Amino acid sequence: MTDDRLIVALDVPNAHAGLELAGRIGDAVGFYKIGLGMLTGGGLALANELKQEHGKRIFLDMKLFDISATIEAAVRGLAQFDLDFLTVHGDPHVVRAAKQGAAGTGLKILGVTILTSLDRGDLDDGMMRPGDLREMVIERAARAFEAGADGVIASPQEAAPIRALPEAAGRLIVTPGVRPAGAALGDQKRVATPARAIADGADHIVIGRPIWQADDPAAAARAVLNDLP
Numbered sequence: 001m002t003d004d005r006l007i008v009a010l011d012v013p014n015a016h017a018g019l020e021l022a023g024r025i026g027d028a029v030g031f032y033k034i035g036l037g038m039l040t041g042g043g044l045a046l047a048n049e050l051k052q053e054h055g056k057r058i059f060l061d062m063k064l065f066d067i068s069a070t071i072e073a074a075v076r077g078l079a080q081f082d083l084d085f086l087t088v089h090g091d092p093h094v095v096r097a098a099k100q101g102a103a104g105t106g107l108k109i110l111g112v113t114i115l116t117s118l119d120r121g122d123l124d125d126g127m128m129r130p131g132d133l134r135e136m137v138i139e140r141a142a143r144a145f146e147a148g149a150d151g152v153i154a155s156p157q158e159a160a161p162i163r164a165l166p167e168a169a170g171r172l173i174v175t176p177g178v179r180p181a182g183a184a185l186g187d188q189k190r191v192a193t194p195a196r197a198i199a200d201g202a203d204h205i206v207i208g209r210p211i212w213q214a215d216d217p218a219a220a221a222r223a224v225l226n227d228l229p
């Protein structure tokens with residue numbers, strides 16, 4: 001049995017590279033994220049192959065944002081694929097429409113709160129309203145849950161207060177922005193270690209570069225898993 005608390009982001013350019021990487025990782029990992037970087041590189045075909053041929057769980061990360069009718073139609077189409085998780089922006093109208101589109105399927109909708117690569121200065125650049133970023137993440141999580149989200153995406157730095165929300169009971173907290181001690185942060189700003197994220201209430205951690213860029217991705221994944229509480 002793999003420990004599906006670890007989701008590895010397959011942020012490589014195409015399905016061929018993704019399949020090769022998943023092959024090198026082998027049994028160490030049972031849950032993969034396929035995202036926008038592979039949209040034109042056969043991402044959905046790879047999702048299908050990893051699920052059907054290799055028994056992996058699949059998180060399709062599309063971070064959808066649009067008017068309700070468009071979101072509902074897009075999610076209805078994606079829900080025909082055998083996927084486990086799908087991201088949309090955590091705005092209530094988007095989450096509600098996505099849940100409509102996924103109705104009757106097992107697809108879980110995760111609402112993105114505020115990207116883990118952003119800090120208050122980035123929100124100012126984007127003309128987002130003033131206020132404490134952490135409080136905004138917690139409030140967006142609560143609103144996404146109220147709108148019916150099966151889970152939220154937040155940084156590990158907000159996992160504990162989100163877990164404490166009454167609205168979070170029975171819902172998922174998924175945290176990217178996770179870095180083993182000493183790993184390069186890259187563009188991530190709100191980070192914590194895998195062990196801290198899980199101890200603070202994350203159900204799943206998403207890790208990309210520290211695993212797929214490692215000389216031995218399977219060993220890097222195992223090291224993360226060995227470190228989890």
Ligand SMILES: O=C(O)c1cc(=O)[nH]c(=O)n1[C@@H]1O[C@H](COP(=O)(O)O)[C@@H](O)[C@H]1O
Pocket residue numbers: 009011033035061063087112114115116117153154176177178186188206207208209210
């Ligand atoms: O939705 C996501 O998965 C996501 C949300 C977020 O706030 N931050 C974030 O980094 N991600 C994704 O998580 C992965 C993190 O990759 P690394 O920074 O390489 O570990 C990338 O595929 C991002 O697209």
